[in-house]
Amino acid sequence: MTGTILPKHHGNCFGCGPDSRSGLHIDFRRAGDEVTGTVVFDECHQGAPGLVHGGVASAALDEAAGAILLGHTLPAVTAQLNIAFSRPIPLGRPVTVRAALDRREGRKLHIAARLELDGETAATADALFIVVEPEHFLAHGARPGDIPALGI
Numbered sequence: 001m002t003g004t005i006l007p008k009h010h011g012n013c014f015g016c017g018p019d020s021r022s023g024l025h026i027d028f029r030r031a032g033d034e035v036t037g038t039v040v041f042d043e044c045h046q047g048a049p050g051l052v053h054g055g056v057a058s059a060a061l062d063e064a065a066g067a068i069l070l071g072h073t074l075p076a077v078t079a080q081l082n083i084a085f086s087r088p089i090p091l092g093r094p095v096t097v098r099a100a101l102d103r104r105e106g107r108k109l110h111i112a113a114r115l116e117l118d119g120e121t122a123a124t125a126d127a128l129f130i131v132v133e134p135e136h137f138l139a140h141g142a143r144p145g146d147i148p149a150l151g152i
Contacts, residue, residue, distance in 0.1 A: 003031030006070040010147050015063025024060055026097060028067040034100045035067040041091050052089040057115060061125035064099035065111040069129070073151035075137060076109055080128040087122045089115065095122065107131040 006028040011019040016026050016037075022044045026037040039060055047053030062081055069076055089095060099113035109129040115122045134152045138144070142152055 003029035003036065005029055006035065006067055007148070009066070009070070009150070013063075015059060015066070024056075024063065026060065026063055026067075028064070028070065030070075034098055035064060035070075037064065037067070037097050038094050039097055040094055041089065043091065046091060048088075050091055052091060054083075054085060057085070057089055057123055058083050058125070060095070060097050060115060061099075061113040061123060062127065064097045064113040065125065065127035065129065068099055068101050068109070068111055069150060074131060075134050075147075075150040075152060076107075076129040076131045077136070078127060079108075079130045080126075082126045083123060084125075085123045087117070087120070089117060089122050093117060099127075 008016045011017045014020050014023045017023055018025060024039050026039045028035045028037040041052040041056065045052050045056040058081065061083060062078055096116040099111055102110040102112050107130050111127040111129060113125040113127060137147060137152050146152060
């Protein structure tokens, strides 16, 4: 995987944080307008036996969409996340997660994300993020310096 390594949201972030015990621990890189990472889902991410839970796969897509913001000090939150699954995702296999900004309309960021298994799309997401003031995160428990990648 090539590109610039992106910072983590914070240590306990479920999607990218290294300190989250049951987290996804995705390391993202930016190459051009796209962010890419790899995730290997394990037993704590299971839905049906041997398969990734759809909600956990959705979390990986949401995390990829949020990774677009990293390095831009652009605080934003998920407003909508529409998922389409096209194949089951087995546990224990490397899955590529990608996202790219489709367009920006004022505070609205339209982001497309996808999960790929063996080069084939397993799930896609259309995400709408809304740019917020840093105070939004501070009002909900973040402390100054908790999320430096977003300017907080």
